[in-house]
Amino acid sequence: MKKGRKGINTKQIVSYGIMIALALVFSYVESQIPAFFAVPGMKLGLTNVVVLLALYKMGNGSAMAINILRIVLVSAMFGGPSAMMYSLAGGLLSTVVMILLKKTDKFRIVTVSVAGGIFHNIGQIIVAVIVLNTTGIAWYLLILWFTGMITGAVIGILGAELVKRLPDKLF
Amino acid sequence: MKSIEKEKKSLKRDMILLGVFVVTGLLILLFVLLTGQNGKSVEVSVDGKTVGIYDLNTDRKVEIQGLNGKNYLVIENGEAYMEKAECPDGLCVNMGKISRQGQSVICLPNKVVVKIVGNEAEESSDDIDIIVK
Structure with a gap:
């Protein structure tokens, strides 16, 4: 974003590599946690920590790129095409919302993350409506709305601390 | 430099x-x-196609052939729940009554949706919030 330089340099390549690797590890760790949440689609969203870090340390485009690459790789390794649809819809929508909120420069990281959590779930619900061809999901939307807020807040607190503590020159 | 959260x-x-x-x-x-009035019947669909509608007030067990395995639905005392499912995560069983x-109870791997519906007439106007195509 504010690098004032076109193209990509070695350091950025390394940063992208590290962030994507980190996101992959988080995704894997999360996939190993048995469904402690009773509702499908409900996750802690650990990888969102990485997206938040990328968003605030590397810029909007980087956050989007890392998130997309992460989702494609994770789906290829652990999921499948249908998992990829859900993840992409959730991931893209939440990242776009977080970028927009961050651009206003009026909100704290925690708030941005809460919005990201909610819209991640909304993206998944939209796909569920299309794929399953059902509209009886108001109940589901209700649960995912609130869990999105809670997990978004937890991840946001974690992410905000990391953004504050990690030196900018690392990225 | 980069935008960092301002404490103030x-x-x-x-x-x-x-x-x-x-x-x-x-x-x-x-x-x-x-x-959310109490529903009158249970609608079972697989991959978006309705495969059966059952009275919620008649106790019975239903075997549903999903895309990748079977789901076993139980209707009992005006409540419906998934008793068993042949899917990797078994989440639908945990979704309760x-x-x-x-x-609704949704089993994503088998694309099975079990939904409580009322009368057909109120169905159409009542519970549809958004349709995204």
Whole structure:
């Protein structure tokens, strides 16, 4: 974003590599946690920590790129095409919302993350409506709305601390 | 340099936005509660196609042939729940009992949706919130 330089340099390549690797590890760790949440689609969203870090340390485009690459790789390794649809819809929508909120420069990281959590779930619900061809999901939307807020807040607190503590020159 | 969270940034805007989120959530809750009369029948669909409608007040067991395995639905005392499922995660079994209109149990791997519906007439106007195609 504010690098004032076109193209990509070695350091950025390394940063992208590290962030994507980190996101992959988080995704894997999360996939190993048995469904402690009773509702499908409900996750802690650990990888969102990485997206938040990328968003605030590397810029909007980087956050989007890392998130997309992460989702494609994770789906290829652990999921499948249908998992990829859900993840992409959730991931893209939440990242776009977080970028927009961050651009206003009026909100704290925690708030941005809460919005990201909610819209991640909304993206998944939209796909569920299309794929399953059902509209009886108001109940589901209700649960995912609130869990999105809670997990978004937890991840946001974690992410905000990391953004504050990690030196900018690392990225 | 890069945008770092400013400590002195006012909390007010954050609180307003978070408040909007909470209120919206409560509105969804209200919507669910208001439209959630006890349903009359259980609609079972696989991959978007309805494969059966059963009376919610008649106790019975239903074997559903899903895309990748079978799901075993139990209707008992005006409630429906998934007893067993041949899917990797078994999440639908954990989704519990449903009895109110609009509630559903969804098994993603088998693309099975079990939904509580009321009369066909109120069905169409009542519980559809959004249709995205």
